[in-house]
Amino acid sequence: MSFKEELRTKTEEIEKLLTTYLPQETGFQKTVLEAVNYSVLAGGKRLRPLLMKETYQMFGGEGKVVEPFMAAMEMIHTYSLVHDDLPAMDNDEYRRGKKTTHAVYGEAMGILAGDALLNLAFETAAGAFDMETSPRTAKALQILSGKAGIYGMIGGQVIDTMPEEVPMTPEELEAMHGMKTGALIRASAVLGCLAACAPRDVILQADLYAAKIGLAFQIVDDILDVTETSEELGKSASDAENHKTTYITLYGVEKAREMVRRLVLEADLAVKGTML
Ligand code: GRG
Secondary structure: OOHHHHHHHHHHHHHHHHHHHOOOOOOOOHHHHHHHHHHHOOOOOOHHHHHHHHHHHHOOOOOOOOHHHHHHHHHHHHHHHHHHOOOOOOOOOEEOOEEOHHHHHOHHHHHHHHHHHHHHHHHHHHHHHHOOOOHHHHHHHHHHHHHHOOOOHHHHHHHHHOOOOOOOOHHHHHHHHHHHHHHHHHHHHHHHHHHOOOOHHHHHHHHHHHHHHHHHHHHHHHHHHHHOOHHHHOOOOOOOOOOOOOHHHHHHHHHHHHHHHHHHHHHHHHHHHOOO
């Protein structure tokens, strides 16, 4: 099977799994349930649950205990996008080539669908205790909540949302993305290893690997922001139009591409380190 075919098959498996954790669209709160399902099923690469499952299997994980965490991670990621698109934040009308949740269901329902997804994520992840009651499951829950929180993704979003009076320094930009984008990507790799009972030094290497690809992912996002059209990207707003500091404003496209190549090499070395 080619890489592309394998990726498609694995992505489809994850989508199937996700649907088993999504709510039925019934009851007086039906509208928000529809908005939740619309948001989760509106496409997406499913990178985080994929990474979690890959690290889980790579280190010998065989059961299903990772599955509630995979679904919870994608729910948290989806809530973050739904809220990021809101009028109070980026005010985006399109994502993944489709109307954003608030553009379809209205702003109030967009806020509530995000809130609902965040709660559903933890309810789902806590379901792992029905399969396995171990300190490791509790630790995984702690990592998930921490990395999604004020010292992780939300913290990064706060920095991103604050008005930029002066351009950010490279250190500030990296710290912001490390939290905003990197935290969930790192948590995905770490939780997969943890659920598979991988030893501590392996978890640390997997964390390093994910930190490198997380940063590369963000730099590529900045490159695409200036090299692709809105139609190609399937989303409307552009950081350049918003006058934000990016890897492009700091380094230019060529240097940014070079940074991506270096980070990918470093990530490769880190993952090889897990196999020593
Ligand atoms: C609202 C608390 C809160 C947080 C929002 C991640 C985030 C924080 C906002 C997204 C802004 C953004 C476009 C960041 C660039 C990198 C990124 C995380 C892109 C979206 O992730 P993908 O490419 O999305 O994995 P798909 O569509 O594949 O699910």
